[in-house]
Amino acid sequence: MKIAVVGTGYVGLVSGTCFAETGVEVTCVDIDKNKVEKMQNGIVPIYEPGLDLLFHRNIEQGRLKFTTSLEEGIKDAEVIFLALPTPPGADGAADLQYVLRVADDLGKMLDHYAVVVDKSTVPVGTGEKVQAAIAANATVDFDVVSNPEFLREGVAVEDFMKPDRVVIGSTSDKAAKIMDRLYEPLVRSGNPIIHMDLRSAELTKYAANSFLATKITFMNEIANMCELLGADVDLVRKGIGTDSRIGNRFLFAGIGYGGSCFPKDVSALAMSANEVDYDFRILKAVMDVNHKQKxxxxxxxxxxxxxxxxxxxxxxxxxxxxxxxxxxxxxxxxxxxxxxxxxxxxxxxxxxxxxxxxxxxxxxxxxxxxxxxxxxxxxxxxxxxxxxxxxxxxxxxxxxxxxxxxxxxxxxxxxxxxxxxxxxxxxxxxxxxxx
Ligand code: NAD
Missing domain, CATH: 3.40.50.720 (NAD(P)-binding Rossmann-like Domain)
Known part of the structure; x- marks a missing residue:
């Protein structure tokens, strides 16, 4: 099987390298010439534990390649992953310019059937926009699938190789089967591949990150109360974390969540709510509390x-x-x-x-x-x-x-x-x- 991964950042490089490890031929495409040059010279451009070994092994065995040319990267690729940035725009909504630009280019370049997979975190409805952008110029058949990524930086390789679940949003049986084939080696221990429609898959990712951000923020508020009431948040954490309905993860109080995902995803979901005139009050409180906690x-x-x-x-x-x-x-x-x-x-x-x-x-x-x-x-x-x-x-x-x-x-x-x-x-x- 041959696939392309467009965007070789934390998600794209880890996904591409891990798929190569399962025997798939992977070409990673990035517009950043410096980054591509580094990777072509055997240098991993990010720090991610365990990635080095897989990266070098798969380059040596000829399954992992890098290019700045989208046309070259997607040649004969059965699946094309978009692992592109979706940073917050000025209004806090996800900026889709990178994703839609590549979709537009793909429409002009595709010369064979391919499954175009949105791995970036994107608001509900983006899959349909990607579909339309490609269709505007496409002369061949193609399918668009949403396959949000749940890996955590720092343990990304482990998360990718042994995902808790894989979410695939698609209305095409053909595309869903191709995706199953690609992911089966990673879910051999029985973790599920969950199929759903595109919109539900897109919302699943925002729901997951917003829930986790809310869990952390709730605990930070409990910590602030502990300080005022003379209690100890670490004891309270143990006291509630042992309840299986709550669980003991994501309960550590601290100076707020950061990173490239939680802040922008909570904000993007809040903006999506605004767009459909829904007052998502918890998210506003989460953003406000986290801002102060930092x-x-x-x-x-x-x-x-x-x-x-x-x-x-x-x-x-x-x-x-x-x-x-x-x-x-x-x-x-x-x-x-x-x-x-x-x-x-x-x-x-x-x-x-x-x-x-x-x-x-x-x-x-x-x-x-x-x-x-x-x-x-x-x-x-x-x-x-x-x-x-x-x-x-x-x-x-x-x-x-x-x-x-x-x-x-x-x-x-x-x-x-x-x-x-x-x-x-x-x-x-x-x-x-x-x-
Ligand atoms: P990143 O910024 O690390 O990487 C994005 C890469 O895309 C960069 O190397 C950039 O040069 C490249 N790029 C930009 N425009 C391009 C183009 N036109 N053609 C080819 N390459 C292009 O981003 P990331 O952290 O890997 O995140 C990618 C997506 O995955 C985002 O939507 C993010 O929300 C989501 N996500 C990230 C994580 C995470 O932990 N970082 C986890 C899950 C999901």
Whole structure:
């Protein structure tokens, strides 16, 4: 089987590489020449655990190729995946320009039957728009399918190779059968391929992400209540997470969700609701609470220094929006850095994977340290933004010696309050008592 993947970012590259691993011949297409050149030279352009090995193996075995030419990429491809960006437009709705431009090009180029698969997260009705854009110029038969992607950055390869479920939205039996054939190797343990209509498949993705964003946000509100009522959110989490109706995942309080998906998908679903005159009130509350939660730690730092951060040197551990990724899109760390700089503070940071990306957007406005302890030298406080494993069991003596002032502001509740008290730190976290 031969397939093409158009758009070789976190989703496209992982999907393409994993399908190649199942024996499929994959050509990945991207308009970014630098990225394609890197991949052609054997360099993985993103950090994603486990991807390197599969990437190199499938290139060596001739099943994984890269090109900037859409025409070359789709040659003889039975399935063409669109894994293109759908960023928020100025009004918060998903911007479909990338998807529709490629659909338009495909209409002009297709010279054989193909299944065109929307893997990007797109609002309900996009499949029909893609269908119309291709049909405007197509001279051959084709089908459009919605196949939303549920992988998580940081464990993307594992998620893709062993998905909880695969959702396929299509009205064509022929297309559905081709999709089943492609996915069968990934669901051998019995996880379902769920078939449905296009619109339901498109909404499934937004419903999943909005539900998860709501779950996190609910827990952040409980954390805020814990602080006001003298309770401990970690105990409350354990108390409710053991209830099988609730489940113990996505219940960790912190400094809000970020990343390239939750913020834009919640906003896009809210915009879809507006368009059909539905007042989706929970989503508005979720966005509002999350926005405030992102800079909650900054408010604590400011209060600790009596509102005067001018000339204070603040060390930051973690920049990526979550561990095991170099993705910094909508990362809470960036919001806090902006707030710290605006308050006149100096920022020194360390992240195992995301520093290059942050340097790209922040330039020399902040300093990047060689390791986590170097970031602390002479700093007035440490702020923890991302729960990288590396930060979980640090050498507290080293931290105390390096910091000018033994204060830790932990946005991810990494340490025990008791331990911090015994170690003599001023320690504040989210939804727990201070030490
Ligand atoms: P990304 O920004 O990492 O990658 C998109 C790629 O598309 C880029 O490499 C870009 O150069 C390329 N591109 C843009 N225009 C192109 C064109 N005309 N032709 C060829 N390539 C083009 O994006 P991503 O994170 O992989 O997300 C892609 C889609 O998948 C989005 O809709 C997103 O919401 C969805 N999604 C993302 C994740 C995730 O964790 N990142 C998970 C599930 C779903």
């Amino acid at each position: 800079t909650k730690l900054m408010a604590k730092v400011s209060q600790y220094f009596d509102g005067d951060l001018k000339g204070k040197k603040i060390a930051l551990w973690g920049l990526a929006f979550k561990p095991e990724t170099d993705d910094i899109r909508e990362a809470p760390a960036l919001y806090n850095i902006e707030a710290l700089l605006a308050a006149g503070a100096e920022v020194v940071c360390y992240d195992p994977e995301a520093m290059e990306n942050v340097q790209g957007v922040m330039g020399d406005k902040i300093t990047f340290a060689a390791n986590e302890y170097a970031a602390l030298e002479g700093a007035d406080a440490l702020m923890i933004m991302t729960e990288w494993q590396l930060f979980r069991t640090p050498d507290f003596d080293k931290i105390r010696k390096a910091l000018k002032n033994p204060a830790i502001f932990d946005g991810r509740n990494l340490y025990s309050v008791e331990n911090m008290r015994e170690q003599g730190f001023y320690y504040t976290s989210i939804g727990r008592k201070d030490a």
